[in-house]
Amino acid sequence: MSDARFSKIHIGDLQVPMREVRLTNGTSVRLYDTSGPSRTDRSAWGSPVTQLGAARRGVITKEMEFVAVREGMTPEFVRQEVAAGRAVIPANVNHPESEPMAIGRNFLVKINANIGNSAVTSSVEEEVEKMTWATRWGADTVMDLSTGPNIHDTREQIIRNSPVPVGTVPIYQALEKVGGRPEALSWEVYRDTLIEQCEQGVDYVTVHAGVRLAYVPLTARRRTGIVSRGGSIMAAWCLAHHRESFLYEHFDEMCALLARYDVTFSLGDGLRPGSISDANDEAQFAELRTLGELTKVAHAYDVQVMIEGPGHVPMHKIKENVDLQRELCDDVPFYTLGPLVTDIAPGYDHITSGIGAAMIAWYGTAMLCYVTPKEHLGLPNRDDVKTGVITYKIAAHAADLAKGHPQAQAWDDALSDARFEFRWEDQFDLSLDPDTARAFHDETLPAAPAKTAHFCSMCGPKFCSMKLSHEVRAGMAEKAAEFTRKGGSIYL
């Protein structure tokens, strides 16, 4: 994006970033931009209690103003959505480098990229590089899911460099602290880990507080049991101690803690289905009901909440998930992983899940957690991260179009105009991935004149429908002129 045809611009007092694409016909298009580096230092803005607390008191924060500019909405609309709990602005007071963004069904659909190392592979530098790479292609948030050594340092490097909100799953670090043995976990270890992460600047945390002791037996007859890491850790703890989940029992204390930093809850779906066969079962929906209860508790503390969702769901069962989440959880933002619409394509789960993601976002999901081609097989590398992000930008944008977001249609129109007018360079520049579009074109027609040619190698010059279509239009114009000359009688 260092090309002269692209530039990063910053709008207004708050320096809201946008990507300006200058087209060869003299016009330009402004696109939402997540790529950083941030010019924002929110520490100078003065901090409200939480965004939800401020919104409820009628206060429009700088964060809301920033979001309003990015999304082309009024600050008052943003405030209302946050006040109602329908949108969240994850913005830890200790992550002043982040550029505020909103997650909510009435805003552009957002996407999250998971990064982070495991015990088996990857380094701190690689993970920071993946974060930068993910936001460069459009990731709206990143989650650091590191589980190996150096969890604290990896997270520190990611947060300090991230222009987007950073999410984590604190139980992963807590488990490392107790040597990887779930039964050795305790509220005290977990709480200290949570404080450490809040202090560091984590913007939202996945908490599997809905995995209650009584729900564990509901997973016994499942085809694939419990497939959430956090969910399986909590289930193992509950069973080992034969006690109610300490996350559930200490939920009020967690709310008080998160409120001090304005860290947002992402209430985890620890019992999400891990196969088509297990979709929409009693275990999954029992947990969802509990997440609905916990939403009300968090809201009483002015803590922002979103709800995580599945997983593996066949197409005909997707809508029920959204409808039930809205009903049970007071319409707070839904944040789903895919869902994958079939289990038979390991190696292509960005696609099996991209299908489900587009549909569930159309139905009302506010943020989509990406899935890379390596899902179920290994840790994603840099190329996988890019493929996952682009696939999910497609899903999110397709949903924006289907929901009638005004900015969404304009982008498609600009690209289609460039296509119909054979402005190849503009077509590339307006693409989600200009590099790939240009490379694919140049593979068969690399010469410079092909960039203005009225065809490509797909059809060749004689069979280009768009070229013929222009000739048809010219023909119609001629006929129209003839019609006028002849005094206006019908010529067809």
Next chain:
Amino acid sequence: MSDARFSKIHIGDLQVPMREVRLTNGTSVRLYDTSGPSRTDRSAWGSPVTQLGAARRGVITKEMEFVAVREGMTPEFVRQEVAAGRAVIPANVNHPESEPMAIGRNFLVKINANIGNSAVTSSVEEEVEKMTWATRWGADTVMDLSTGPNIHDTREQIIRNSPVPVGTVPIYQALEKVGGRPEALSWEVYRDTLIEQCEQGVDYVTVHAGVRLAYVPLTARRRTGIVSRGGSIMAAWCLAHHRESFLYEHFDEMCALLARYDVTFSLGDGLRPGSISDANDEAQFAELRTLGELTKVAHAYDVQVMIEGPGHVPMHKIKENVDLQRELCDDVPFYTLGPLVTDIAPGYDHITSGIGAAMIAWYGTAMLCYVTPKEHLGLPNRDDVKTGVITYKIAAHAADLAKGHPQAQAWDDALSDARFEFRWEDQFDLSLDPDTARAFHDETLPAAPAKTAHFCSMCGPKFCSMKLSHEVRAGMAEKAAEFTRKGGSIYL
């Protein structure tokens, strides 16, 4: 697929091919197989007039029996679907090498792979290789869309080697015969081309007989005009001569011709939208109404018919296409290109269209025409063909699942069982693309012991939810035993 864990088996007198996957737990799974080479020689079966004619007279042909074995249905059910026009079995009497297959909403969703060269690139050998490659990954039919030199020879080589039905768009060759000038086309040139292709063994032909003179002006205010090659050629002809389409005017003669060979009509959507902006417009639906009329004409000649569909359609406008096609066209099979659900991702249009394809197939489309990553940018190569086929197998299978096809769920269950039981080799073998699944896994954990390990590099050993889930199950079994020992009092 040369591995000992896979074998091609042939069932019954008709030698119906299936792929048998032998799993490490001693069971096996049989999958639909398109890969050829065919053991079929239909010329020995004796030929009915057309499959539709036979079905209407109550005759169950060998082709219907073959389909019944492949799909796990009764021959009588197949006959009824064909007799009603809801399914077609494209099977030119001059293509005896093809293995019969059915296209219809009550059968497995099928996919087509477009191959064929353009004036700019590719050779005959490459195109035959693409056909073999496409069917090896699961293409149910192939269309030879060659437009360059050697059209006749390319097609000859493809048909003689193809175990699946071959479709074409005869107007491409007709246009080559008149030097690439649409206005020089005539019914006579077109008819001779059609006879040549019917003689050669083409199983179905795309005919853009619904692009009528009166509809051409309806495209004038479109964002992207006419994007079907056949559609733009016919529009140019109509306008140049200021006459009704010769395809429309000579439709009865075409029916009589196709009936002699049992070639199936694929009535082309020459006015399909080429951008999100143009979806579901008057031009598109005016043509669809005409295709409905022509369906009745073809059926009067016992000629089998399917209807082609768009194109570029946002998610919320997809269902209307299927509903209208069913209503206007007597529920004959719908055969759609995608649709792409956004225009902004050239280079990834297998994905933008795979989303729409899965949805439209769930709604009732019988066959999906694949789109490769090169769409809009260039002619697909071998890798692009594979990516397109796998993406569309995902879309088709996701729709089979959502429609409740009994064989579909069994495949997902077998793979999910292998996943939950850490049978890695079985997981790979049951994948749509075993090579890629294995390669991705081995990228980070190549050693042989990792093939039986209870984790992968994505989470590492301590954080594998499935491993923990097994421990939770063991814990529950222990608790259940304790419950029994203690006399059955509630332990939760």
